[in-house]
Every structure is written in C-alpha cells, then in structure tokens.
Amino acid sequence: MRAAALQTAIRLIYPPRCLGCGGLVDSDFGLCGPCWRDTSFISGLVCDTCGTPLPGEADGHGVLCDDCLLVPRTWRAGRAALLYRATGRRLVLGLKHGDRHDIAVPAAGWLARAVTPLIRPDTVVVPVPLNRWRLLRRRYNQSALLATALARRLACTVVSDALARPVATPVLDGLGREDRFATLAGAITAGPRGTLLAGRPVLLVDDVMTSGATFAAATEAAHDAGATEVCIAALARVAKEP
Known part of the structure; x- marks a missing residue:
C-alpha cells in the first residue's frame, strides 16, 4: 500500500x-x-538488407530496395523501426543530442519487434562506436544506450566496446554516398573486447541509417574480429515511404 x-x-x-x-x-x-x-513505424514488406519499406505485401521471400541493388551490402540482413521524419526524426535527435536517455527503452522495444527474426541464440549485440573526442563532448553514446536496452529485450549479450572509432571523422551531413563511404573507410576497428566477437553472429546497432557507410565500416571491423555473420539494426531509416 x-x-x-x-x-x-x-x-x-x-x-x-x-x-x-x-x-x-x-x-x-x-x-x-x-x-x-506522425510517427512512421515501418511494417509490412521491407528490404531484407536495410529494412526500408517497399510497396507490396510480404510473402516470405527476401527482396531488395533500389539502394541495396545499387550498392552491395557486406552485412547479411538489416531492419529499422521508424522512418527518419516527423516524430521519428525528433525522437532520434532527442536521443542523440538532447540527453533524452528515456527514449532508449521504448525505442528498443520498437526495434526489437523488427529485428527478432534476425536473432540467433548466440547473437552478440554491438553498438556502432563514437570517436573518443566526440564521446567526451556528448558524454554518452546514444547507440550504446539503444544497444543495451535492445539486448535486454532480446535476452542477448551486449558488448559495448567490441568496436572502436580511433579516427575522428567529420560530420557526414551534406555528403553524398561516395563521399560518405570514402570518409568512413577504415574508420572503425576492433575495440578492447573485439575478441568476444570471434565465432559469433553480430547485430550492429545505430540510431539512424542513411547511405549505410557507417554500417559498412562497422561490419568490416566485426568481420575482421572474427564474427561469423553481421546483421544491422537502425532505430530510423532515411528513406521514402513506399
């Protein structure tokens, strides 16, 4: 009482x-x-590789969006929970820049529903890392907050320092696809506990996916650390509605 x-x-x-x-x-x-x-939750038929929504109905067969047909992905599959617009955009920006840690838990619930089909019993959840100088300025890694809450939902192991970002790359806003990939090439490496990825499937987690350049760099680092396969999960996807 x-x-x-x-x-x-x-x-x-x-x-x-x-x-x-x-x-x-x-x-x-x-x-x-x-x-x-005003929140565009992603459901129905989606690209099997990046999770962007597609026109049509899901029939159990994997399909790819135009971007993933144009740019072959190095990861196996991917999903996103929201489109990066309206309320979805405000939530991502609040989590990323506004100290809105409270968004991570419900956002992880939305993302868990999207990624559950990709999870294997021994999957390791790994956040996309921040460079240490950016981490010092922001004081937290929003992707690590999201990954920790998501791993709890999925009953998976989370390793927040499996990957590292020793290179301080510039902000990617305004850059085209080729420049984004060139900027991030080799920018992410195995981290202090990267050895824990050896022989395990990995789920990479980030707040938003635009071109996929960040996920590509993180996927390469996870494979270099010995991951058997990599899937990706983004809270929000920059994409057109189907």
Whole structure:
C-alpha cells in the first residue's frame, strides 16, 4: 500500500509525458495521439538488407530496395523501426543530442519487434562506436544506450566496446554516398573486447541509417574480429515511404 501511495504521489508531481512533444499521456514512455500518428513505424514488406519499406505485401521471400541493388551490402540482413521524419526524426535527435536517455527503452522495444527474426541464440549485440573526442563532448553514446536496452529485450549479450572509432571523422551531413563511404573507410576497428566477437553472429546497432557507410565500416571491423555473420539494426531509416 505504501508503494502504491508513493507511486501515486510521484505521478501527481511528475505526470507521464509524451516522448515526442512533452504533452500529458496515460503511461510512462508513451506517445500522445498526434505524435503517434506522425510517427512512421515501418511494417509490412521491407528490404531484407536495410529494412526500408517497399510497396507490396510480404510473402516470405527476401527482396531488395533500389539502394541495396545499387550498392552491395557486406552485412547479411538489416531492419529499422521508424522512418527518419516527423516524430521519428525528433525522437532520434532527442536521443542523440538532447540527453533524452528515456527514449532508449521504448525505442528498443520498437526495434526489437523488427529485428527478432534476425536473432540467433548466440547473437552478440554491438553498438556502432563514437570517436573518443566526440564521446567526451556528448558524454554518452546514444547507440550504446539503444544497444543495451535492445539486448535486454532480446535476452542477448551486449558488448559495448567490441568496436572502436580511433579516427575522428567529420560530420557526414551534406555528403553524398561516395563521399560518405570514402570518409568512413577504415574508420572503425576492433575495440578492447573485439575478441568476444570471434565465432559469433553480430547485430550492429545505430540510431539512424542513411547511405549505410557507417554500417559498412562497422561490419568490416566485426568481420575482421572474427564474427561469423553481421546483421544491422537502425532505430530510423532515411528513406521514402513506399
């Protein structure tokens, strides 16, 4: 009874707020009606390699989007939970730049539903790393927060320092596909506990996928560390709606 009373008092002082706009909602870590409508959750037929939504109906056969036909991917398969627009974009930016750690747990739940078919019993979940100088400025790696919450949902092992980013690459905003790949070539390597990837399937986790250059660099590093296969998971995908 005391616990229930305390919980009621806390809710009166700190009522649940929408993750997207901060408005009042019925439960913690939820979205209000308008923000839910403005969130483009990815479902139905998707590209088997990057998770972008495609027109048509899923029939159990893997299909590829135009980007993945144009640029062969080095990972086996990939999924994303949201399109990077409207509320989805605000959530990613809040998690990435706004100290919104509270977004990681519900976001991991959305992403878990998308990636569950890719998971094997011995899968290791690995976040895409940040360069140490960027990590010092930001104080946290949003991909590591997401990966930790996702691994908990999937009952998988997470190794946050399996990969490292010793090269301080410039911000990729505004760069085309070729420049993005050239900038990130060799920028990610095996990290302090990279040996834990040897002989294991790996699920790489990042907040957003645009061209796939970051995932390509991380995939190469995971393979160099001995991973048997690599799949990718992005909270949001920059793509057109089908």
